[in-house]
Amino acid sequence: MEEENGDQELLFNTSADQSTKKHERVIIHIDIDCYYAQVEMILNPSLCGKPLGIKQKNLVVTCNYEARALGVEKLMTIKSALEKCPSLILANGEDLKIYREMSEKIYHVLQSYSPFVEKLGLDENFVDVTHKIMKLPEVQQVVSGHTFQDSDDICACGCTERLAQGSLIAQKMRDHLRNELGITSCAGIAFNKLLAKLVGTTHKPNQQTTLLSTSSLSLITSLKHPRNIPGIGSAINRKLEALGIDTIEKLQSTEIFKLTEALGAKTANQIQQLSFGIDNSRVKITDRPKSIGAEDGFIPIRSEVEVRKKLMCLLDRVLELVEKDGRKPNQLKLTVRKLHPSSHSVRESRQTTIEYATGTGSSANQGPGDEKHKIKLMTTLMNLFEKIIGCDVSWQVTLLGISFSGYPSKNSESPAKNSINKYFPVKTSSSRPDEPLPPAKRGRFDESVLQELPPDIRQEVLEDMQNQLPSSDPQKPTDSNCPKGVDPLVFRELPVEIREELLAEERMKKQSNIKKSNNLLQYFRKAS
DNA sequence: CTGTGCAAG
DNA sequence: AATTCTTGCACAG
Numbered sequence: 114m115e116e117e118n119g120d121q122e123l124l125f126n127t128s129a130d131q132s133t134k135k136h137e138r139v140i141i142h143i144d145i146d147c148y149y150a151q152v153e154m155i156l157n158p159s160l161c162g163k164p165l166g167i168k169q170k171n172l173v174v175t176c177n178y179e180a181r182a183l184g185v186e187k188l189m190t191i192k193s194a195l196e197k198c199p200s201l202i203l204a205n206g207e208d209l210k211i212y213r214e215m216s217e218k219i220y221h222v223l224q225s226y227s228p229f230v231e232k233l234g235l236d237e238n239f240v241d242v243t244h245k246i247m248k249l250p251e252v253q254q255v256v257s258g259h260t261f262q263d264s265d266d267i268c269a270c271g272c273t274e275r276l277a278q279g280s281l282i283a284q285k286m287r288d289h290l291r292n293e294l295g296i297t298s299c300a301g302i303a304f305n306k307l308l309a310k311l312v313g314t315t316h317k318p319n320q321q322t323t324l325l326s327t328s329s330l331s332l333i334t335s336l337k338h339p340r341n342i343p344g345i346g347s348a349i350n351r352k353l354e355a356l357g358i359d360t361i362e363k364l365q366s367t368e369i370f371k372l373t374e375a376l377g378a379k380t381a382n383q384i385q386q387l388s389f390g391i392d393n394s395r396v397k398i399t400d401r402p403k404s405i406g407a408e409d410g411f412i413p414i415r416s417e418v419e420v421r422k423k424l425m426c427l428l429d430r431v432l433e434l435v436e437k438d439g440r441k442p443n444q445l446k447l448t449v450r451k452l453h454p455s456s457h458s459v460r461e462s463r464q465t466t467i468e469y470a471t472g473t474g475s476s477a478n479q480g481p482g483d484e485k486h487k488i489k490l491m492t493t494l495m496n497l498f499e500k501i502i503g504c505d506v507s508w509q510v511t512l513l514g515i516s517f518s519g520y521p522s523k524n525s526e527s528p529a530k531n532s533i534n535k536y537f538p539v540k541t542s543s544s545r546p547d548e549p550l551p552p553a554k555r556g557r558f559d560e561s562v563l564q565e566l567p568p569d570i571r572q573e574v575l576e577d578m579q580n581q582l583p584s585s586d587p588q589k590p591t592d593s594n595c596p597k598g599v600d601p602l603v604f605r606e607l608p609v610e611i612r613e614e615l616l617a618e619e620r621m622k623k624q625s626n627i628k629k630s631n632n633l634l635q636y637f638r639k640a641s
Numbered sequence: 642c643t644g645t646g647c648a649a650g
Numbered sequence: 651a652a653t654t655c656t657t658g659c660a661c662a663g
Binding site (some may be wrong): 175 | 642646647650
């Protein structure tokens with residue numbers, strides 16, 4: 114990395130590169146190939162090699178690669194999918210059970226490589242493997258799989274070697290998933306979550322790609338449109354379009370106050386950071402679900418008897434999930450989608466506190482059908498329904514959803530104060546404090562895994578799990594990196610995203626005077 | 642704490 | 651853009 118164009122090199126260092134901070138982490142993003150279709154094919158191998166679509170209602174929500182080759186696309190209607198591909202085989206994917214089960218197995222495998230695993234949907238996981246990286250003495254740094262836009266540059270911070278090692282770990286993970294579960298997947302390896310996810314999609318299916326830090330801006334701008342950045346959805350995109358922002362470069366160079374005006378400070382700063390490939394968010398260990406629910410959409414219904422029938426059916430499905438989970442929720446929420454007289458629909462929900470009485474409640478009864486309990490819940494649900502419908506006499510409902518939440522939080526009272534059990538929600542079975550009943554499926558977390566960790570990492574995991582609520586900034590800037598000319602006391606009080614923006618600006622100022630100094634820093638300057 | 646909106650797959 | 655069936659988080663009242 115010598116010669117030509119030092120200026121450009123410096124420019125690159127200003128943004129995603131974070132030259133001062135370095136790229137200390139190694140993040141792997143694992144994405145299972147055409148997930149629902151793969152699960153169906155594993156469970157029914159006779160489907161292999163044939164075009165397969167997974168349907169929900171009148172949509173093909175996903176399909177295997179054979180079907181894609183014949184023109185089938187995600188979220189196509191059944192009708193047009195069959196027109197395109199008359200030989201398409203369809204499997205009903207409205208019940209997510211089998212997909213959930215495989216997802217848990219995948220999580221379990223990944224967890225054996227690192228405690229820092231974060232689920233994103235049923236088929237994606239982020240794994241932080243920074244702590245597994247060894248200081249190998251001058252060993253050759255061979256990247257397993259693809260490297261995004263091969264370049265010979267080697268970053269001075271040492272991330273090239275670390276990422277190469279990360280790619281070896283990713284390869285092992287994918288081999289493991291393939292051998293144990295028959296699952297093929299893609300992996301992206303990079304120094305933050307955003308880039309890991311993005312780079313993994315550059316070679317599909319069943320391949321992996323590593324991003325070296327020198328190529329991060331190139332990767333992000335290759336997306337072309339801001340909507341393709343994870344974190345920018347339809348709503349934000351609409352507002353960006355209203356500002357005439359329709360490329361990554363425009364998003365990068367838009368004055369921050371314009372974004373703030375349209376989106377609020379937090380979102381504005383975050384998405385501008387993302388547009389440079391900057392993402393300091395941590396891999397957040399996936400805890401047990403905070404809510405468990407089910408919903409069903411249908412052609413408009415108009416009578417309470419029909420609503421009651423639908424809700425009964427939904428309730429049975431949800432209770433099965435809740436009981437498998439083992440915890441007792443104390444909140445129940447009903448969601449209704451109403452068809453408005455203008456032909457577009459609106460969702461509304463009502464929530465209430467409940468007494469959840471079934472489950473492990475000591476009676477030998479146990480079946481997923483405690484009738485009295487269910488009737489009580491049904492009554493509650495119909496009351497919530499009435500609240501939503503109100504006095505509207507000509508309502509039409511096209512969706513009903515039930516969701517249970519309000520599970521005991523982590524720091525609630527716990528029996529063993531010195532045990533790691535402390536960190537796992539304990540079933541508050543008031544009748545029997547301790548009992549070898551169903552040993553209660555622990556978080557997702559094997560204690561055994563935890564105990565095999567080196568002490569410092571174990572400590573980190575425990576802290577990480579406690580940090581969940583008290584928003585501990587991922588990389589809280591300290592007074593020591595307070596920008597020049599800014600009162601450290603003021604700086605310390607600023608919201609994290611403002612601080613980060615200030616720091617980003619400072620980096621820019623330091624290393625480039627091509628772009629005129631941004632506006633934010635000067636507002637926090639001490640009068641001089 | 643409740644309800645809505647936005648994001649993700 | 652929203653369609654499916656979820657889940658989690660941020661925000662306002």
